Amino acid sequence: MRVIVIGGGIVGAGAAYHLTRCGVSTTLVDRADRGQATAAGAGVIFPWPFPGMAAEVRDFRLKAAAHYPALMAELADDGQDPTGYEVVGGISVSTDDAAADGDREALLRLAAQPGYEGIGEVTRLERGGPARRFPVLREDYSGVMVAGMARLNGRQARAALLHAAEERALRRRRGDAELIGDGTRVIGVRVGAEELRADAVVVAAGAWSAELLRPFGVELPVHPVRGQILHLAMPGRGTADWPIVRVGDRGHYMVTFAPNRVVVGATREPEAGFDHRVTGGGLHHVLSEALETAPGLAEATVVETRVGFRPAGRDGLQLLGGIESLPGVVVATGLGAEGLTYGPYQGMVAAELAMGNASETDLTPFRPDRAAAV
Template sequence: MVKKIAIIGGGIVGSTAAYYLARSGHTVTVFDHGVGQATRASAGIICPWFSLRRNKPWYFLVSKGAEFYHQFMQDLKDDGYNTDAIYQIDGTIMIRNTDKRVQKDLDQAEAKQEASPSIGEVKKLSTEDISDYLPLIESDHPATWVEGGGRVHGDALIDTLHQAIQDLGGKIIREKAQLKKESGDIYISTPSVAKHNFDRLLLSPGPGLTNLLEPLGYKVDIRAQKGQLFVLKHTDWIYQHWPVIMPPGQSDIIPFNNGEIIIGATHEDDQGDNLDVDEAVLHELRDEARKWMPSVDDHDIVESKVGTRAHTSDFSVLVGVVPDLDNVWAVSGLGSSGLTSGPFLGYQWAKLVETDAWDIDKEAFPIEKYIQANNAQ
């Protein structure tokens, strides 16, 4: 049965869900005014297996997300879309402060390899080995090499998904959407159309979830985290197939095969929805990157990007049915791991709409903890 699907938020979760639902023949409309979208302002490192976070539900999402990318890219290719600029696997180098930390990585890899075959080969690198993999990098510390580590270009991914959604008959409405209630029913209102109805609704607007639900009387535990990065580019860097570099700190070094190297991103918890580029913060990013890439000052910044990620107060993911709204779901709080877990979550919601079942354990993701309906109108 064809369903009328509405999705508010055209970032990685909403766009992936819309793509798969449109692919299955449903009537899909995505509402995305695009301001501050984290996905477009990001470059993601797909290498989640070595985090020290002990949050098992979070790890379930990111590990499944890393595996899902292979199916995701193949589906796009099968539909005729070029994914070369979106997702690249050239390995990841995690620079560590001690040999003991490298050994911990090796132990983790051995324990997780069966469930996560995408990890590939994992080995210790000496300081000399690191520069062999990426000549621009200098380090006095050992590192862990992860063969299956990849990278995602957020802008390229969203552009491709939005094109695919429309090619498959879906609509993207570039307007700010509001939720309204009438006679107990929820509908969507935009500046050009007063009332949009739907059979199923997914709310995936990042930090904007609060503004969507508060007018209906909900209290939402979501806050914005500002992220900034900058882009360097040189023709000598094209098609080098260099790995991602993850040093201590927030200045990850992410080379793409189009000749870009992306540096960042920041994690600023006190800026709210401020989307202004802060040159002082970018200067700090550059100072940090210089410790590992001394030539960073030899190249001009060709672009700076700013977006806002969504976080819950305990940095857990918010996912599930909005309390008291049986046909409305919400996904938010993915933080800086959104490019890893987002496609998997979007695909899972599409699967839920299609089959009434998904692989998300409701008990592991208690949405009532983050969206309280006590005052719902």
């Protein structure tokens, strides 16, 4: 069997890895656009679903949560080091003690349910406790710490997946991909002057996925949401063992990487299109939020601002599955800001579908052509 994967982000890399592990002849095509979400993302991994989600969404996310440690173990067995994945714990901080108490109770209830074992220990931190673990934070924060939260270096994880796939004969092409059809189905991809035939094509091109299907009269309900993410360095400070921090009432987060990197963000700009600029307003927003939360960052060095175009489903749900009017294609995109969290599992599911296998979860809410079906 031959499968082509379009897109070299975390979803496409996950699909290619799974396909090659199953012995499928696989080619990955990527044009390396500026603003790929995987390269820009901050990598805060908390995959467990909260109450109130639809049953299909909950099931998908629980299976994705179980997939992460299994996938990382497979990559380690394949000799891939680093994988970019580290369990460091995470803290939700607040100045409202009653809110922190409520968060603790809710997380304890979740952690006691089947499928949520990976959350690990839940610890209530009194005022000043978060700052002892993340030393640049405000001293008046209390919070709740979850031991099982992880961080992911998206660039390292993608590289590990692709290197492991290449060792199983993955072929890679760089260029602009165009789907080829025979009037009834998709039969391959054109890259420049080269035509590549395949039994199935996985479209995992992130926010650019819609343009690939448009020539066939298919409008994917996905659009780019620009995120500006600031990278700081703390000279003379080691941040490798600092936990992830989320400010519960503002949606702001901070995640660290060795040796002294602190990543803060991010903007959410659905009207920006594919404008790759770092803007004054965006930078001001991110930096103001960071300094309000962590005044100790005032002396940090500004290293870079990364810009990523997160592929967002127009109804808030991802796009995953085949298209009834266009056999031969599997679409896997639309995870928005949660691409690094659910992308590896979404890639694996897309690979299974491309091989003609049924999904272990009900994908009906995620149908890429669901807008046309309404």
